[in-house]
Ligand code: SF4
């Protein structure tokens with residue numbers, strides 16, 4: 001079966017396969033690359049779970065009834081904010097996936113530099129080589145939030161998977177723990193600790 | 196020689212006279228987390244990570260600057276202490292800009308290690324994200340104030356061991372900052388002998404050797420104790 005099999009918005013029958021998702025907020029996609037580095041273990045994953053939403057699967061709307069989600073990246077713009085609120089409302093276990101989600105990390109490096117306006121002016125006008133101008137086609141380009149925030153400062157987070165990026169082994173350990181039958185949903189704390 | 200006898204985590208132990216609670220705990224194989232303390236330097240109780248409970252005192256006391264007394268009852272681990280230690284670490288991370296994956300000290304940082312040892316998984320407090328400078332005017336070293344935790348090890352090692360007193364602390368509260376000479380660029384500080392002791396002593400990636408890239412800055416913090424022992428005890432071999 002295709003490891004990234006996308007079942008979209010279908011409600012899962014009782015006692016069926018787990019419904020997991022991954023989302024990509026303000027991050028470099030490195031955490032997702034690390035997830036993809038699980039290589040053939042992704043086939044194992046596909047045997048026990050459906051990936052119902054992910055940047056690596058073409059599903060437009062975050063579905064209802066998700067068992068667990070890995071959230072990469074910090075909350076940096078209005079799109080991130082809208083998505084993470086929806087994710088929280090529709091998911092049982094929300095996992096901050098990687099250091100940008102947990103601390104803001106590299107995504108939050110812009111915070112000490114002041115307002116989004118001065119930042120955009122610096123990047124797109126003062127430092128521009130060609131065609132200076134701030135891209136602002138709304139709603140295609142979402143507005144930046146005044147400050148980049150870690151995910152748990154916006155919604156409740158159930159578990160933390162550290163690393164920049166978390167290693168594939170660490171992701172696998174967390175997912176295995178999470179998907180074990182008759183296990184409490186959240187992975188053990190000390191398995192997710194790494195700075 | 197008289198010794199103090201006191202209770203450490205419910206067990207009767209003895210300490211050499213004049214020993215601090217931290218020293219006595221170490222003598223007895225009990226570990227207390229520390230950050231600002233560095234063997235070979237004086238203690239000033241700056242970070243509060245070493246807080247312990249002492250029976251009869253409602254306030255927690257920093258083990259590194261509290262003398263042992265006959266009959267005292269000390270507890271070095273409790274739910275309350277664990278909570279305070281975690282909170283102190285979270286506040287240190289929230290106060291300045293720690294971006295570990297791109298830091299020179301990543302993997303060799305005492306702040307980072309204490310966070311891991313003490314189960315700090317995330318920071319509950321709002322990150323302050325102050326706008327702080329990096330001074331790379333010195334020929335060989337640099338200081339990144341984003342990563343400084345104001346432990347004052349640099350101030351003490353420079354004053355007490357090197358005798359140069361290049362470093363000091365200026366400002367108050369969250370505006371405090373370590374400075375070189377009269378708040379001049381480090382490269383212009385004429386008292387600095389370029390001995391590198393502050394570089395070895397710094398617990399974080401704040402003071403670094405120029406040219407170090409992410410994770411490359413390893414400090415030899417035990418060198419400070421070696422020099423101190425060499426001077427005071429005439430022990431010239433490690
Ligand atoms: S000084 Fe330590 S805690 Fe701060 S960014 Fe560097 S490695 Fe992380």
Ligand code: SF4
Pocket residue numbers: 338342343344345346347348349350373396397398399401402
């Ligand atoms: S520069 Fe380093 S040694 Fe000096 S106060 Fe800051 S953290 Fe401590």
Ligand code: FES
Pocket residue numbers: 228229230231232239240241242243244245246257258259260
């Ligand atoms: S180690 Fe005692 S206060 Fe810092």
